[in-house]
Amino acid sequence: MLAEYGKEARILAGGTDLLPLMRDRALTPKYIIEITRVPGLDYIDVSNGQSGIKIGALVTLGSVELSEIIKNRFPLIPEAAHLMATRQVRNMATIAGNICRASPSADMVPPLLVLQAEIKIANNRGTRVVPCGEFFTGPGTTILNGSEMVTEIRIPELPLGCGTSFLRATRTQSDLAQVNAASVVMIKDGICEEVRIALGGVAPTAIRLRKAEEALKGKRIEGEALENAAELAAGEIRPISDVRATAEYRMELSKVLVKHVLETSVGRAERRQR
């Protein structure tokens, strides 16, 4: 159907983004393709054993909040989902919808980036799988052409003893984040073996903080190393001023959130290892 109606159609799942946009006449699609009754898109697939998880496009934020399996193996996802919007919205909104809307402050994106998730895309000729980091092309834009849709999000298994954390700064609960941050750390004997940090709301798309990550590897994530990482993070982002926050405030928030998610991740990694 997407191939046929292509650019004049929009996909409807939760509708928590599409309907407000239509109401404001920001979007006036000629056709709406509602996928909520398409079988085989609402699943959390753990059949790969300890080798990762596959989340279908219709899985809601509410479902991942409550999923015991996801809470045990990928706590970062329900942690982020729980902080998003409101209960009512979470019962309707999908993870896939959050990433397809590709807001620079989308709350699911930093977690998926640091988890090195992959996005499965389908069109009428077949499917392809794309690393999350390559999915976003700019504010509100993705690599999807008009006749494709996301069908699945794949998350590879996290090594044992990882710690993760997500934080968002916002004016009110229903509002978009001003800045959000996610991190994964792997600690061995107190030393950082591997670290991934992502920030949203501070660049055209959410981004990994490669320089900050490099600087932390092989070190203890604390004190001067932590301060230094926050400063490096500030150098990697390009926040803008908008109705939610000034660029300066976003810069400060970024440094604080980077430090906090790292500290929390390290604490959780250490607790998991006991």
Add this chain to the structure above:
Amino acid sequence: MKREINLVVNKRTYPLTVELNRTLLEVLRDTLDLTGTKFGCGAGKCGACTVLIDGKPMLSCLMLAVSAEGKAITTIEGLSDGDKLHPLQEAFVEHGSIQCGYCIPGMIMNASAFLAENPEPTEEEVRKAISGNLCRCTGYVKPVEAIMAVAEQMRKKS
């Protein structure tokens, strides 16, 4: 463009012909005369339009009416049993939790589902749970008290 659908609201089936672009909120209020559910913002932020869909609180202003076919829809009118108020409704009245009343149906629908999921909440959990129901009058103090009181009541009964 219209479509014929059946909507099941408060356990009653309504055969309807609706325009494809009408929201569930519009149909509930304007076609079915179930005006307990309110239009607050129409943008999914205030929660005044909260109804239960298969027992889960959702925003009827963000649902197309045609999407609600095949679901069990519960509105505030469906919470009371004839003239017998639901414990949450009674508690809100007793505790003086209602001022203008506009946010209340949505808040009670949300709270009813929340207590079914979490019968022994902390006050913090209640506040977080109703964060999707904005109130300009009460400052949330009495509504939260009422919800905690009902939780306490439910705990005593069991």
